[in-house]
Amino acid sequence: MTNKKLVKKGAALALALAITVPALSPAEVAAQGNLKVDSVQFNGMKAPSTIDEMVKTYTTATVTVKYKNGKxxxxxxxxxxxxxxxxxxxxxxxxxxxxxxxxxxxxxxxVDPSSPEKKYFVSDAPDSNSLLNPINGKLYMITHYEYQTVDAAGQSAYGLVPASMSLTELTQDPKTGELKQKSVKKIDFSAVNGLWIPCNGSLSPWNTHIGSEEYEPDARQFLDVNSKTRSQVETFAQFYFGDKAKANPYFYGFTPEISVDNKGNASVVKHYSTGRISHELAKVMPDHRTVYFGDDGGNTGLFMYVADKEKDLSAGTLYAAKFNQTGTENGGSGDLEWISLGHATDKEVENIIHSGITFDDIFETSEVPAEGFTAIKQYSYGKVEYLKVKPGQEKAAAFLETRRYAAMLGATTEFNKMEGLALNQQDNKLYIAISDQSKGMEKDSTGKDPVDHIQLPKIKSGVTYELDLQNGQKDSKRASINSSYVALSMHGLVVGEDLPEADAYGNTANVDKVANPDNLSYSEAMRTLFIGEDSGNHTNNFVWAYNVDTKELERILSNPAGAEATGLTAVDDSNNFSYIFSNFQHPGDEVADKAITAINKDELLKAVDEQIGINKTGGIGYISGLPSFTKMSDVNPSKK
Structure with missing residues (x-):
């Protein structure tokens, strides 16, 4: 839908409403319990065009609810x-x-040692928000602080400084639903050796927060005492433990779960049996046992975990997908074959880690092709490796070197920038974001890669895929998979559009389409998939609403120039109010490198720095004004 059409549509709608429908607040509409919802449609906003707009986090969008009585x-x-x-x-x-x-x-x-005043580090990258269901009558939110972009001296601090999460107690206005923070506490990760780079997260069906640790440090490179990886993990350990000798790459790259008790105290476990990959996000299916993971980076995989028991991720079977391509239209499509990597408990894997195991204890390596060695290519190493699992080390390989082991067994490790996940429970659909469809996902023109399962079109602005979930499936060895939510195929749903050259605002992707999808969240009540951008191809990153029935895509939020949209969470019901949480991180980042001619770029950068601070802070907030769907007698809008 073009912006001009949006304006005309909005004007006509406003006139009709003024004549036929009294102006009601969301709370007043919710009070009319006899109303039934037929459909929900977001009416989007224009892209920002002035410096004032490009600096703000704002929305001018609206949402229209159509009721079954025709109003x-x-x-x-x-x-x-x-x-x-x-x-x-x-x-x-x-x-x-x-x-x-x-x-x-x-x-x-x-403390940031580069700060003359010895100030504390402050992450400029808030990410995931989980709004927990009320606990003992109180409302809590867990937020990730993903990383520190730079230190006080302006030097890169990415991955060097331990990360953190916070637990916020919120107050909620009973009439308007407005939220305010009452208290904020830091969550203690000392029981699990600290927190590596936490990206996105999700709320489990049993009201815990499921977090992530992405870009796991490469354990093979760690053994080189002069490597960048060794230095990174040792710096992290020095900051966290005060002792670089405690550096261990196998401490990180797992799934943390945070529980909050009736007194508002948070406790943390890491689920080592879910595998060690670049965990972007874990999404639990309605059976309370099946979990899908985004694996961020280049040459990554798609993984599924099936827990032994409901609401308990401490033991289960881990699977990796082989992608069998079926088409290239609308981004691409393929069937999925699931390869079992094995079964483990958290305790088993933790004991292996604490035994002092290293990469060389798990694998034999060769620098050239050799009999008995398997050629693979995967993210953390970045080039072709020739590996053989040492006798008796299969479990260590599966759960500490998950992506490597998956590739050795024939799974696909060619995905690029696999990001967020979201579930459409009513239709049994899973959505997954490929932020940048290039590199490993393109046809290998060199002939040097070990395999070439994925040969899709290069789309730098990315594709959001839809996966079909089914019951009664078997793995690659014809063993039954004990899950009703096994993804059998995937196909492109929302596709970005690359531009041959930058427009006047520095955008190298169509500003009226999604560029580089990252965070995903789905609303069952609104039948809408929300998509947040992490895009260098858009000068301002946006949040979009995609109606899965009408297929209409609408821009509903704009973030400050250079800032990524993070922490996207659609909440259909929290004490009868609905919200869309969205944060921003690293404002002003990379704007100086853009070819912007429509406005004065120097003035834009100055405004970002003065009003927010370039790479100094990030914002936590939410979109308000949504109607309540929980007080309606028909909660879920009907499909058209």
């Missing part, structure tokens, strides 16, 4: 900020510190 009601949306990562709203040992400040193994805030 419609349109609700204006607004963006509300809760706090920024630099705000001193967190409390540690009675001291107020910035929300995004990491803490060490002893619970002390970590």
């Amino acid at each position: 419609e009601q349109t609700f204006p949306l607004t963006y509300k900020s809760l706090f920024k990562s630099e705000d001193k709203v967190a409390t540690v040992n009675g001291e107020e510190i910035p929300a995004g400040t990491p803490i060490d193994v002893n619970g002390k805030p970590i």
